[in-house]
Amino acid sequence: MSIIVDSVIQNYHITRKIGEGGMGEVYLAEEVLLGRQVAIKSLNPNLTSDSQFSERFVNEARIQAKLIHPNIVALYNFFIEDGIYYMVMEYAGGITLKDLIAKNGPIPEKRTKQIFNQVINALSYAHSKKIIHRDIKPSNIMIDETDNVKVMDFGIARIMSDKHLTRTGAKLGTLYYMSPEQVRADKNIDHLTDIYSTGIVLYEMLTGKLPYKTDTDSDFYVMKEILEDATPDPRDFYPHISEDMVSLVGRMTQKDKNDRIEIHNINNTGDIRSDDNKDIPHPHAIIKNQKSIPPEKIAYVNSVPLQRLEHELQKASNIGDDELVDLLMNRLDSKQEEEDQDQDQDSADLLLAASEGVIEKVKSLLDSGERVDSVDPDGLTALMFAAEKGHADCVRLLIDRGANINLVSSNGWTALDMAITNHHDEVAAILRKYGAENGNGQNGKFGFVKSAFIVIIVFDIFTLFVIFSMIRCSSG
Numbered sequence: 001m002s003i004i005v006d007s008v009i010q011n012y013h014i015t016r017k018i019g020e021g022g023m024g025e026v027y028l029a030e031e032v033l034l035g036r037q038v039a040i041k042s043l044n045p046n047l048t049s050d051s052q053f054s055e056r057f058v059n060e061a062r063i064q065a066k067l068i069h070p071n072i073v074a075l076y077n078f079f080i081e082d083g084i085y086y087m088v089m090e091y092a093g094g095i096t097l098k099d100l101i102a103k104n105g106p107i108p109e110k111r112t113k114q115i116f117n118q119v120i121n122a123l124s125y126a127h128s129k130k131i132i133h134r135d136i137k138p139s140n141i142m143i144d145e146t147d148n149v150k151v152m153d154f155g156i157a158r159i160m161s162d163k164h165l166t167r168t169g170a171k172l173g174t175l176y177y178m179s180p181e182q183v184r185a186d187k188n189i190d191h192l193t194d195i196y197s198t199g200i201v202l203y204e205m206l207t208g209k210l211p212y213k214t215d216t217d218s219d220f221y222v223m224k225e226i227l228e229d230a231t232p233d234p235r236d237f238y239p240h241i242s243e244d245m246v247s248l249v250g251r252m253t254q255k256d257k258n259d260r261i262e263i264h265n266i267n268n269t270g271d272i273r274s275d276d277n278k279d280i281p282h283p284h285a286i287i288k289n290q291k292s293i294p295p296e297k298i299a300y301v302n303s304v305p306l307q308r309l310e311h312e313l314q315k316a317s318n319i320g321d322d323e324l325v326d327l328l329m330n331r332l333d334s335k336q337e338e339e340d341q342d343q344d345q346d347s348a349d350l351l352l353a354a355s356e357g358v359i360e361k362v363k364s365l366l367d368s369g370e371r372v373d374s375v376d377p378d379g380l381t382a383l384m385f386a387a388e389k390g391h392a393d394c395v396r397l398l399i400d401r402g403a404n405i406n407l408v409s410s411n412g413w414t415a416l417d418m419a420i421t422n423h424h425d426e427v428a429a430i431l432r433k434y435g436a437e438n439g440n441g442q443n444g445k446f447g448f449v450k451s452a453f454i455v456i457i458v459f460d461i462f463t464l465f466v467i468f469s470m471i472r473c474s475s476g
């Protein structure tokens with residue numbers, strides 16, 4: 001999918017592409033009536049095929065739209081067109097902090113503080129509204145020519161973190177700014193995750209580098225470092241950094257979120273407030289987390305894409321790592337459960353779509369591999385539901401896609417019974433044409449009783465007629 005430059009989408013005239021990220025593309029556009037510049041972000045449609053996504057998207061977008069702050073890129077509008085999700089945002093001029101660091105290397109401490117303070121202001125405000133960013137990183141921080149900062153993409157990470165995203169193995173973006181709790185995929189991610197990520201950004205501004213060995217392609221090693229390795233002293237890379245800033249980086253990037261500095265204890269000069277009396281460990285003094293199962297193993301196992309699980313399991317057993325084998329086995333079990341649940345959900349969707357005669361939905365579910373003869377707990381199939389409601393097109397489609405025409409539900413109904421009972425003659429005729437039969441269920445029994453009844457009546461009338469004729473003959 002691609003937005004076309006110079007086209008008009010809804011009320012927005014697309015000017016040019018300005019960026020691309022893990023979730024989609026970003027375009028500069030002009031809002032036609034108001035003449036103002038906006039940034040439009042389209043969200044990758046193959047991430048959005050899940051039916052609940054739209055509800056979540058709308059809910060989250062409504063919350064984001066309430067964030068109005070000079071250091072936050074405002075969300076102006078959002079809409080869904082042709083199945084593609086669009087967010088219309090304030091256009092932030094300037095360059096991203098990522099590009100600034102790439103261009104200039106370390107940013108002098110004074111300037112770093114000016115940028116950092118504005119990020120903290122944005123976060124304080126959002127956190128006071130109970131909104132967590134979840135994806136603080138230099139490419140989400142825009143800096144204009146007078147060093148005004150705008151933080152972009154509040155909460156988008158949350159919108160996008162649905163299970164279809166993780167299932168396809170697509171990554172939200174870079175791992176490097178993720179907090180240990182995000183790496184572990186903890187359930188209760190809170191505002192302290194933003195403190196950690198901002199601490200890493202602060203480190204990078206001061207040194208021009210990340211505190212990890214970034215020359216590896218392996219997510220595993222990066223995760224291991226995030227979970228285990230103390231944040232190095234920034235002065236190892238760049239000497240001109242004050243003790244205060246070094247301490248601040250250390251306090252923000254504590255592995256255990258309970259040891260992390262709270263945002264209200266960071267004052268707007270980037271220093272730590274004097275009322276924060278906790279002992280401040282130097283980054284080097286952070287003690288490694290000792291647990292029976294190394295957390296990086298857990299994180300690694302959680303990060304393996306589902307389709308690679310069996311492969312990784314094979315590898316782990318080849319090298320004889322029993323702990324890893326156990327963890328992978330557990331994940332494989334839950335994968336099976338997840339797939340079963342998904343299967344249930346998909347077949348429920350198919351039955352519902354057939355019952356409502358939404359032929360496009362039936363088609364798309366079948367195309368995506370849903371079995372045509374899936375049954376509900378009463379053994380009812382999509383064909384039976386379509387027949388019951390008299391959706392002739394849907395019945396034809398299901399037969400065409402190989403539906404078994406004479407399946408019988410647990411109380412003995414076939415699709416033909418359903419059509420007859422509900423007086424859908426056209427559907428009954430189609431079914432008969434393909435060799436449909438009655439079941440031995442209620443309608444079948446009723447059919448039998450009805451036929452027997454008719455035979456008896458016909459026989460009675462015939463007998464009466466014969467007797468009547470005989471009487472007439474004998475009297476005549």
Ligand SMILES: Nc1ncnc2c1ncn2[C@@H]1O[C@H](COP(=O)(O)OP(=O)(O)O)[C@@H](O)[C@H]1O
Nearest residue numbers: 018019020021022026039089090091092139173
């Ligand atoms: N509101 C905006 N105003 C100006 N530029 C933006 C805006 N949103 C995104 N961009 C640009 O588009 C790029 C891609 O953004 P995005 O899709 O959010 O990916 P990421 O955040 O991973 O870089 C950003 O790096 C930035 O250069």
Ligand SMILES: [Mg+2]
Nearest residue numbers: 021139140153
């Ligand atoms: Mg972004």
